[in-house]
Amino acid sequence: MTVPTIDDVAAAAGVSKATVSRVISGTFTHIRPETRRRVEEAIAALNYRPSAVARSLTSHRTNTVGMLVSDVANPFYGDVIHGVEDEGIAAGYNVLLANTNYDLDRGMALIRSLIDRRADGVLIMSSSGSDAWLRELAQAGMPAVVLDWAGRKSEQVSRIEVDFRPGIAEAAAHLLELGHKRFGHIAGPLTLRTSRDRRDAFLDALAEGGVARDRALVATGPLTIEGGREAWRLLREEARTPTALFCANDLMAIGALSAARSEGLRVPGDLSIIGLDDIWLAPQFDPPLTTVALPRYEIGKLAMRLLLKLLAGAAPERQVVVTSLVIRKSTGAP
Amino acid sequence: MTVPTIDDVAAAAGVSKATVSRVISGTFTHIRPETRRRVEEAIAALNYRPSAVARSLTSHRTNTVGMLVSDVANPFYGDVIHGVEDEGIAAGYNVLLANTNYDLDRGMALIRSLIDRRADGVLIMSSSGSDAWLRELAQAGMPAVVLDWAGRKSEQVSRIEVDFRPGIAEAAAHLLELGHKRFGHIAGPLTLRTSRDRRDAFLDALAEGGVARDRALVATGPLTIEGGREAWRLLREEARTPTALFCANDLMAIGALSAARSEGLRVPGDLSIIGLDDIWLAPQFDPPLTTVALPRYEIGKLAMRLLLKLLAGAAPERQVVVTSLVIRKSTGAP
DNA sequence: GGTCATTGTGAAACCGGTTTCAAATGATGC
DNA sequence: GCATCATTTGAAACCGGTTTCACAATGACC
Numbered sequence: 011m012t013v014p015t016i017d018d019v020a021a022a023a024g025v026s027k028a029t030v031s032r033v034i035s036g037t038f039t040h041i042r043p044e045t046r047r048r049v050e051e052a053i054a055a056l057n058y059r060p061s062a063v064a065r066s067l068t069s070h071r072t073n074t075v076g077m078l079v080s081d082v083a084n085p086f087y088g089d090v091i092h093g094v095e096d097e098g099i100a101a102g103y104n105v106l107l108a109n110t111n112y113d114l115d116r117g118m119a120l121i122r123s124l125i126d127r128r129a130d131g132v133l134i135m136s137s138s139g140s141d142a143w144l145r146e147l148a149q150a151g152m153p154a155v156v157l158d159w160a161g162r163k164s165e166q167v168s169r170i171e172v173d174f175r176p177g178i179a180e181a182a183a184h185l186l187e188l189g190h191k192r193f194g195h196i197a198g199p200l201t202l203r204t205s206r207d208r209r210d211a212f213l214d215a216l217a218e219g220g221v222a223r224d225r226a227l228v229a230t231g232p233l234t235i236e237g238g239r240e241a242w243r244l245l246r247e248e249a250r251t252p253t254a255l256f257c258a259n260d261l262m263a264i265g266a267l268s269a270a271r272s273e274g275l276r277v278p279g280d281l282s283i284i285g286l287d288d289i290w291l292a293p294q295f296d297p298p299l300t301t302v303a304l305p306r307y308e309i310g311k312l313a314m315r316l317l318l319k320l321l322a323g324a325a326p327e328r329q330v331v332v333t334s335l336v337i338r339k340s341t342g343a344p
Numbered sequence: 345m346t347v348p349t350i351d352d353v354a355a356a357a358g359v360s361k362a363t364v365s366r367v368i369s370g371t372f373t374h375i376r377p378e379t380r381r382r383v384e385e386a387i388a389a390l391n392y393r394p395s396a397v398a399r400s401l402t403s404h405r406t407n408t409v410g411m412l413v414s415d416v417a418n419p420f421y422g423d424v425i426h427g428v429e430d431e432g433i434a435a436g437y438n439v440l441l442a443n444t445n446y447d448l449d450r451g452m453a454l455i456r457s458l459i460d461r462r463a464d465g466v467l468i469m470s471s472s473g474s475d476a477w478l479r480e481l482a483q484a485g486m487p488a489v490v491l492d493w494a495g496r497k498s499e500q501v502s503r504i505e506v507d508f509r510p511g512i513a514e515a516a517a518h519l520l521e522l523g524h525k526r527f528g529h530i531a532g533p534l535t536l537r538t539s540r541d542r543r544d545a546f547l548d549a550l551a552e553g554g555v556a557r558d559r560a561l562v563a564t565g566p567l568t569i570e571g572g573r574e575a576w577r578l579l580r581e582e583a584r585t586p587t588a589l590f591c592a593n594d595l596m597a598i599g600a601l602s603a604a605r606s607e608g609l610r611v612p613g614d615l616s617i618i619g620l621d622d623i624w625l626a627p628q629f630d631p632p633l634t635t636v637a638l639p640r641y642e643i644g645k646l647a648m649r650l651l652l653k654l655l656a657g658a659a660p661e662r663q664v665v666v667t668s669l670v671i672r673k674s675t676g677a678p
Numbered sequence: 679g680g681t682c683a684t685t686g687t688g689a690a691a692c693c694g695g696t697t698t699c700a701a702a703t704g705a706t707g708c
Numbered sequence: 709g710c711a712t713c714a715t716t717t718g719a720a721a722c723c724g725g726t727t728t729c730a731c732a733a734t735g736a737c738c
């Protein structure tokens with residue numbers, strides 16, 4: 011019971027394979043209704059499905075895009091993949107997913123594999139990447155969309171950048187509006203550019219609201235729950251213990267929250283806390299966490315749309331995705 | 345600047361394309377070292393990469409496997425995908441990921457798409473599936489591996505089943521050993537088979553330890569944090585409030601824990617809690633959660649291995665994956 | 679009734695590889 | 709010096725589709 015080919019269908023319908031091809035491709039080329047019927051019956055009878063492999067050979071399109079992520083298990087990517095897929099399916103594309111595991115060499119090997127498979131394009135969503143990847147893709151003539159890392163400018167590459175400033179500015183404004191006077195920030199490791207950016211965005215926004223930069227306390231730690239706990243303990247010892255806290259991500263916010271609570275503080279009564287990311291846990295937490303949300307699903311959709319535009323022959327572009335504040339129950343008046 | 349083909353290489357090296365093919369395929373067929381060198385130089389000079397599409401056409405293998413999941417954003421799948429990928433990469437396979445979104449029709453469409461693309465096989469890891477999927481795959485002669493849902497028996501299909509009993513039995517034994525006398529269970533919706541299985545496994549294990557089935561309190565709710573909170577409030581009102589609690593998943597355990605704590609109970613001092621799943625949050629929580637762990641990464645690896653065996657011509661098989669207890673800090677003596 | 683445009687279909691070339699088959703070359707044995 | 713055999717290579721067929729080109733049949737028009 012071997013898989014039927016177009017020749018089998020042609021033989022069964024008593025026509026040439028060219029005719030069968032015309033019927034299935036649906037392009038309008040005057041086919042007698044009677045002939046069309048015979049072909050369609052043969053297709054149904056044999057349960058024939060044209061081979062995308064053979065089609066790709068002549069069409070030079072595989073309707074497949076590669077997607078590189080650092081680590082699928084990272085919850086950030088779940089929603090992004092969702093967006094990519096929904097947008098891709100609608101356009102008839104499939105997604106070849108590949109994990110770099112934060113390893114540049116593995117990433118390069120995956121890129122090569124995508125080139126060999128003649129993917130139509132690549133979405134590079136890994137947290138880091140190398141210019142060598144882009145060079146390899148450029149040589150193969152494969153368009154790409156990269157998320158947020160600053161590689162060298164390159165043809166056929168569109169970029170998505172995430173701007174945290176608007177959301178963080180909203181966060182600061184929200185806290186000021188509630189009447190807070192003593193602010194703290196729990197930052198990630200300051201060796202990371204994103205950690206510095208987030209800190210600066212917060213301090214700048216406060217400054218705009220009339221709070222001098224050196225009036226806000228800053229502690230740092232790893233971007234984990236435990237990191238948030240430890241950082242809070244550092245802030246706690248300062249003279250002007252903050253009543254309002256902005257954390258570099260939701261995990262640290264949760265850590266700080268649980269540490270503060272175990273010291274008897276009430277949230278939001280004694281301490282208001284804002285996170286960043288809007289992970290699935292944020293709305294379920296007690297109290298539901300006010301946070302600066304990243305539109306992950308939309309980033310995925312946008313990335314796929316940008317790639318489709320490149321595939322349609324459009325010029326590369328740069329798009330900025332903005333963040334925004336989601337107000338829940340972890341913030342209130344001091 | 346078009347992508348070079350094997351003919352370009354042949355012309356550049358001054359040999360026939362058959363010779364080039366022999367050099368790149370590496371199969372031993374007596375090639376003069378001098379000739380080989382010339383071909384390799386031409387390949388390097390042109391940066392030639394053979395098209396996997398063209399190769400697939402003759403070889404009838406795409407070195408691609410499809411993977412159906414209900415929802416990539418569900419943290420369960422992250423680790424599974426990881427396992428599939430690691431095992432797949434090692435064997436030279438790529439993974440076409442597809443989300444069913446819990447929709448059987450969408451799943452069917454995805455299966456058809458995989459058939460059209462001539463994937464070598466399919467991993468069906470979605471929480472549910474239909475026999476029609478398997479029928480379609482069988483007709484196309486595509487082997488499959490399914491995870492844990494009981495479809496009709498079918499040729500060319502291997503199965504992985506997850507057995508929660510060992511881990512749950514360990515959990516019950518652990519609580520008994522700590523000296524607990526009053527037990528509670530927070531179950532998921534009892535319309536789900538898995539919810540009933542987990543409850544029964546727990547009650548059976550307690551019975552084996554000498555605790556009558558009707559001595560343990562059972563409450564149910566949705567499998568969320570909030571569901572856990574609500575279920576705990578129900579148990580709280582019972583006369584013999586439990587000192588030891590086993591929850592159907594980690595989220596409910598976290599919910600129950602936070603509800604109990606907000607009532608002034610200490611965990612594990614006043615109440616011991618065990619979850620199930622071992623989500624990433626479990627070890628980071630305060631206190632780190634004792635839980636029945638599912639070997640997600642191993643499930644992924646196993647699934648891919650089973651598929652590779654099928655592809656190598658082996659007979660379908662059934663493998664059972666067992667769970668085990670991970671003891672952390674949310675359990676202690678009453 | 680002949681010319682011409684339109685419709686409907688098949689033969690053959692093509693996409694980029696692999697594989698079969700045959701032929702050319704060189705080495706070996708007697 | 710010639711038959712024999714192994715090594716090395718190329719021509720051509722093939723994989724399963726799409727597309728071009730040619731041709732036959734039909735209908736419109738004068």
